[in-house]
Amino acid sequence: MALIRENYGCKVGWQTFDNEAEAKAASEQAKKEAIRKAGLGYDFGYCVPGNITHRVDEDGERWTVTIP
Numbered sequence: 001m002a003l004i005r006e007n008y009g010c011k012v013g014w015q016t017f018d019n020e021a022e023a024k025a026a027s028e029q030a031k032k033e034a035i036r037k038a039g040l041g042y043d044f045g046y047c048v049p050g051n052i053t054h055r056v057d058e059d060g061e062r063w064t065v066t067i068p
Contacts, residue, residue, distance in 0.1 A: 002019045003016070009047075012044055014066055016062050018063075026067070030049045042068070044068060047066050049067060050065070
């Protein structure tokens with residue numbers, strides 16, 4: 001599996017992947033889950049579940065998905 005790391009904050013979490021395809025799949029799932037949770041009144045703060053950020057550093061390419 002391409003999931004490298006999971007981090008959690010007080011309102012959302014982040015999953016980091018080593019390939020774009022896995023990140024896009026996780027993003028779509030996060031969007032669906034966010035719609036469900038928003039319907040229950042959940043507040044994501046200033047974060048947008050499903051958002052993907054991409055970075056390249058000395059460890060290689062990474063895609064991070066905001067999850068609800």
